[in-house]
Amino acid sequence: MNTKDLDYFKTLVEKRNYTEVAEIFQVSQPTITQAIKRLEKEFQTKLVQVDRVHQKTEITRTGQLLFQKSLAIQKNLELAHKEIAAADSKKIKFGLPPIIGSLYFPQVVGELAKNDLLDKLQIFESGSNTLFQKLSDGDVDIAAIGSLLPINNPHFKVTKLGTRPFKIVVSTKHPLAQANQAIDFKDLGNEKFIDFAGQFIHGRILHDYFEHTGIQPEIVQKTPDISWYKSLIRANIGIGILVTDEVSQNDENFTALEIKNPIPENFNVSIVRRASYILKPEEKQLIDILKDIEIK
Structure with a gap:
């Protein structure tokens, strides 16, 4: 399957107009038409219905299913491009919330310096919610995350460091x-x-x-x-x-x-990375050192 065909199809679903899609990609309209036909042949189903009387382009149910899957495919491809482009870099894209940075990171600064890791850290300082998004998008590869409840998400590998009230x-x-x-x-x-x-x-x-x-x-x-x-x-x-x-x-x-009636939420500190991400040796070393942080 040609990923470019998926790009054309995804944009057609969004715009519902062959001419507009062709203009966006600066190709001819027949190019878009042929791309849709190739996808329909591959999946052996009708993805797009054109109502010429009312000049409407409708997406079938199977077309909607493919559209949803194409979003995930596109995101994974973008993620692959980012990871492969940075594969030979010694830099570590590390997310660090300000509060965790000030409270707990100083415990391991000396060890990081001793192992020549400090100058390799490319630190992105932001709140935990923002860092989760950056992890998902591939803009950060490892992050220290604060959460109100333990993190339970199959898309991430989590090392919990501790909990504080x-x-x-x-x-x-x-x-x-x-x-x-x-x-x-x-x-x-x-x-x-x-x-x-x-x-x-x-x-x-x-x-x-x-x-x-x-x-x-x-x-x-x-x-x-x-x-x-x-x-x-x-x-x-x-x-x-x-x-x-x-x-x-x-x-x-x-x-x-102290609060007499505390709710079940506390400050949970974890080291998080994408489940599919393959760590560099420097990143493995970083995580091993971060595991020594004491949250007490």
């Missing part, structure tokens, strides 16, 4: 800090909260708690930056939620409070 974080100037005791999340309905902008784990867990407890507190600020998020809480602009390790016991400006 979330805590409510307040300024030491806040009245809740004076009590310094575990609190019921549903009692926070009248509090002002700092929220995370964008697709970040901490923003998702915060809104999951809102939904679980049925409260709708005021959001006074949103930020995509963890440092600014913590600064706003320190200044007592509002309260927030952070994974336990983000709050140092020696930080005199913060008080971290």
Whole structure:
């Protein structure tokens, strides 16, 4: 099967017009027609019905089935081109969320440097949701991922490093800090909260708690930056939620409070790669070193 025929067919399904498809690919209309006929002969079915009376191009059920499969074929081909083009490169396309980078990555920096891997890392810093997409698209080959639940996806190979709980974080100037005791999340309905902008784990867990407890507190600020998020809480602009390790016991400006009624979601840290991806020796070495990260 000619993959170009599939490209023509996929675009015909989207545009429903032979002339427009021919113009897009800068070929003659008979070229598109012949491509569709070849596919119909290969699959022994009618893929396209042309209603000349009403000047409509209809896609049959089998045509729709092939269209859906062609999307997966095209994605796999694009992925193959990316992986093969980078096959001889010593660079490691590594995804790292800011919070995991600041909390746990320093544990292995020395070992990475000792094994000459630091200069090979091409780090893509972004939220875990974005990194999942980059992994799927082949823009990143390995990523440290934070998730609220353990990752169970057959398209990825996952090495779980550990799990940490979330805590409510307040300024030491806040009245809740004076009590310094575990609190019921549903009692926070009248509090002002700092929220995370964008697709970040901490923003998702915060809104999951809102939904679980049925409260709708005021959001006074949103930020995509963890440092600014913590600064706003320190200044007592509002309260927030952070994974336990983000709050140092020696930080005199913060008080971290346990949640009496925690939901089943926690901060799970995993090393993730595509299940079909064949690791380079440097990448195998990187994963072996990352496995030594202690999430405790």
